[in-house]
Amino acid sequence: MKKSSLILASAGALLLMAGVYLAFFVAPDAVVRIDDRELVRYSQKIFYFHVPVAETSFVFLLLGGLFGAMYLGTRKRSYEQMSYAAVEVGFIFVLLVMITGVLWTRADWGVWWEWEPRLTTFLVLTLMYSGYFVLRSSVQEESAKARFGAIFSIIAAVNVPLTFVAGRLDSLKPVHPTVFTLQGASMEGPMLAAFLVSMFGMLLFATSLYIMRLDLLRAREDIEYLKEELEVG
Amino acid sequence: MAAGKQVFAIVKKDVLAELRTKEMVIAMLLFVILAMVVFSQAFGVILNDLDRVGGGLLWVAFLFMSMLGLNRSFVHEKDEGCLEGLLMSPIDRPLIFFGKMLGNLLFLSIVELFAVPIFFVLFRLELGASMAGIFLATIFLSNVGIASVGTLLSTISINTKTRDLMLPILFLPVIIPLLIAAVSATGGIMSGEELTEVYRSMRFIAVYDIIFLLVAYALYDYVISE
Numbered sequence: 001m002k003k004s005s006l007i008l009a010s011a012g013a014l015l016l017m018a019g020v021y022l023a024f025f026v027a028p029d030a031v032v033r034i035d036d037r038e039l040v041r042y043s044q045k046i047f048y049f050h051v052p053v054a055e056t057s058f059v060f061l062l063l064g065g066l067f068g069a070m071y072l073g074t075r076k077r078s079y080e081q082m083s084y085a086a087v088e089v090g091f092i093f094v095l096l097v098m099i100t101g102v103l104w105t106r107a108d109w110g111v112w113w114e115w116e117p118r119l120t121t122f123l124v125l126t127l128m129y130s131g132y133f134v135l136r137s138s139v140q141e142e143s144a145k146a147r148f149g150a151i152f153s154i155i156a157a158v159n160v161p162l163t164f165v166a167g168r169l170d171s172l173k174p175v176h177p178t179v180f181t182l183q184g185a186s187m188e189g190p191m192l193a194a195f196l197v198s199m200f201g202m203l204l205f206a207t208s209l210y211i212m213r214l215d216l217l218r219a220r221e222d223i224e225y226l227k228e229e230l231e232v233g
Numbered sequence: 234m235a236a237g238k239q240v241f242a243i244v245k246k247d248v249l250a251e252l253r254t255k256e257m258v259i260a261m262l263l264f265v266i267l268a269m270v271v272f273s274q275a276f277g278v279i280l281n282d283l284d285r286v287g288g289g290l291l292w293v294a295f296l297f298m299s300m301l302g303l304n305r306s307f308v309h310e311k312d313e314g315c316l317e318g319l320l321m322s323p324i325d326r327p328l329i330f331f332g333k334m335l336g337n338l339l340f341l342s343i344v345e346l347f348a349v350p351i352f353f354v355l356f357r358l359e360l361g362a363s364m365a366g367i368f369l370a371t372i373f374l375s376n377v378g379i380a381s382v383g384t385l386l387s388t389i390s391i392n393t394k395t396r397d398l399m400l401p402i403l404f405l406p407v408i409i410p411l412l413i414a415a416v417s418a419t420g421g422i423m424s425g426e427e428l429t430e431v432y433r434s435m436r437f438i439a440v441y442d443i444i445f446l447l448v449a450y451a452l453y454d455y456v457i458s459e
Contacts, residue, residue, distance in 0.1 A: 072455050120409075128406035135403060138393040148389050151452050152403065155385075158448055159407050162441060166410035169417050169434055 002215060008208035015201025022194035023048035043107035048194050050100040051179070052202035053093050054122075058160075060090030060206060061129070065157030068150035080146040081221075084136075085213040087153055089206055091129045098126055109175070117167030118176040124163050128156045239324045243332025244339065250309065251340065257305045258340055261298050265348040268294035269355055288420030291352055292412055295372075298348075299341055299379050300404060303387040304397040306337055311391050320457060330384065330453035334446075338380040345372055358423065368422050371435055375415040377442040382407050385449040388456045414438045 023045050030044035067083035070076075101119065106112050113119065132152050139145040179187060187195070251257055272290050310316040319329055349372070353360070360368060383404060390399035418434035421427075 072452070124406050124409050131402040131406060135389070135393065135399060138395045138399055140394065144392060147455050148392070151385075151389065151455055154452065155382075155407060155448060158444060159410065162410040162444070163413075166413040166437060166441075169414055169437060 002211065005208045005211040005215070008204050008211065012201050012203075012205030012208055015197055016205060017201075019048055019052075019194055019198030019201050022190065022197055027190045027194040041108070043104055046100055046104045046107075047179075048198045050097065050104060051195070052199040053100060054097045055199065056202045056206045057090050057093035057097055059203070060086045060093065060210065061125075061153075061160070062157055064090055064153045068153040071146065071150045072154075077146070077221075078218075080150060081214060081217045083150055083153055085210055085217060087129065087132060087149075088213055089210045091133070092209070093206065094122065094126055094129060097122055114175065116175050117164055120167045121160065121164045125156075125160055128159065132156060236325065236328055239328045240332045240335065243319070243324070243329065244335050247306070247333070247336035248339070257302055258344055260305075261302050261340070261344045262347055264301055265294050265298045265344065266351060268297065269352060273355065285420065285424055287352075287356060287358060287423050288416045288418075290356075291349075291419060292375075292416050294348070294352075295345060296379070296405070296408065296412065298344065299337075299376075299383060300387075300400055302340055302344070303337060303383040303404075304391070304400055306333065306340075306384075307387050307391040308397070316457065326454045326458065327450060329457065330450055333388075334380050334384040334449070337384055338376055341376050341380060342373060345376070360423070364422055367428075367431065368419060371415065371418045371422070371431075371438070374435060374438045374442065375411055378411045378438060378445055379408065381442065381445045381449045382411075385453055385456065388453070392456075411438060411441050414441070 027048070030041040032039050032041055064083050064087035067079050067086055071079035071083055101122065102112055105114060105119070132149065135152055136145050136149050139148055269290075272294070276286075276290075307316075310319070320326075324332075349369070352358070383400075386403045386407065387400050390396060390403060393399045414434045414437040418431050418438065421431040421434065
C-alpha cells in the first residue's frame with residue numbers, strides 16, 4: 001500500500017470514528033411528540049452515516065462519468081482506469097446507501113420499501129451500474145471494453161438526475177426527509193458538526209479506496225504487459 | 234452529399250431491406266398483440282378499471298416490443314457485415330446515428346399506429362378525437378427518446394458476447410424516467426385528468442428526448458469506430 005493512501009485511509013477512519021462519537025454522544029437526540037409523550041428516535045442517528053455515504057457515491061459516480069468522457073476525448077488509458085476505479089468505489093457506496101436506507105425506512109416508516117422519488121432513483125441507479133459491470137465483463141477486447149464502459153458511465157451519470165425529476169412528476173410523492181435545500185441546511189450546531197465530520201471522513205476514506213484500486217489496476221496492467229514481453233522474447 | 238441526403242440514404246436502405254423481408258414490423262406487431270392477450274389473461278378482473286392502469290400496460294408492451302425491433306435492426310448490420318460497409322461508405326460518421334435512429338423511429342411508430350387502435354378495441358377504451366391527437370403525440374414524443382437511447386445501446390449490446398441479452402439490462406434502467414413520464418401522460422389522458430398535468434409530463438419527455446438525442450449523437454462515433 002502506498003503511503004498516501006495509508007494516510008488518507010487512517011485520517012478517514014479517525015474522522016469516521018469521531019463522527020460516530022459526535023453523533024451518539026454530542027449531537028442532540030431526535031425527539032417526536034406523540035400524545036404529550038416524548039419519544040426519542042434513535043433511528044435518526046443513521047443520518048450521520050447514510051447521507052455522507054449517499055453523497056460520496058454521487059461524487060464518485062460523477063467522477064466516473066467525467067473521467068469516462070476524458071478517456072473518450074484523449075484515448076489515454078489512465079483516464080479509463082480512473083473512470084473504472086471511480087465507478088467501482090461509487091458502486092460500493094451505492095450498495096451501502098441501499099442497505100442503510102432500507103434499515104432506516106423499516107425503523108422509521110415501518111416498511112422496508114416505498115416507491116418514492118429518492119428510493120426509486122437509487123434502485124434504478126443500483127441496477128444501472130450493475131449493468132455497467134455486466135457490460136464490461138461481456139466484452140473481451142480491451143479497447144472495446146474501455147470504450148463501452150466509458151460511454152455507459154456517461155449515460156448513467158446523465159440519467160440519475162433525470163430519474164429523480166421524473167419521479168417527482170406525479171404518482172411518486174416525496175416522503176423522504178430533506179435536510180439540505182437551496183436555503184441552506186436545516187440543522188445547526190453539534191448536529192451539523194457531527195455530520196460534517198462524518199462527511200469528510202467518508203470522502204477521505206473513499207478517496208483512499210479509490211487510490212488503492214487505481215494502483216491495483218495499474219499494477220495488473222503492468223504485469224500483463226510484462227507477461228506479453230516475456231512470451232514474445 | 235448533403236447531410237440530409239446521407240441520412241435519407243441510410244433510412245431508405247433500412248426501409249428497402251424491411252420491405253423485402255417484412256420480418257421485423259410484422260413480428261413486432263404480433264408481439265404487441267400477444268402481449269395484450271397475456272395481460273388480459275394475467276390481470277383479468279382488474280382490467281375493468283383500465284382507465285388507470287391502461288397507460289402502464291400499453292407502455293410495458295411497447296417497451297418490450299421496441300427492444301425486439303432494436304435488436305433486429307443491428308443483427309443484420311453485424312452478421313452480414315453491413316456495419317463495415319456503412320463505415321466505409323462516404324457518409325459522415327455521426328450521421329450514421331441519425332440514419333439508424335430515424336429508421337428505428339419509423340418502424341416503431343408504424344407498429345404502434347396499428348397497435349394503439351387494437352389496444353383500444355380489445356380493452357373497450359374510448360377517447361375523443363381531440364384527446365386522440367394528444368395521445369398519439371405523447372407516444373410519438375416518447376418514441377424519439379426510445380429510438381435515441383435504443384439505437385446507441387443496441388449498437389453497444391450487439392458488440393458484446395451476450396448480444397441481444399445485454400440490451401434489456403442496459404436499456405431498461407436508462408429508459409425508466411421516460412417510462413414514468415409517458416405512463417403519467419397517457420394515463421392522465423385516458424382518465425380525463427387536467428391537461429396541465431399531461432403537458433407537464435410531455436414537457437419532461439421532450440427534455441429527455443433532447444438530452445439523450447444529443448448524448449447519443451455525441452457518443453455514437455465512439456461506439457462504432459474501433
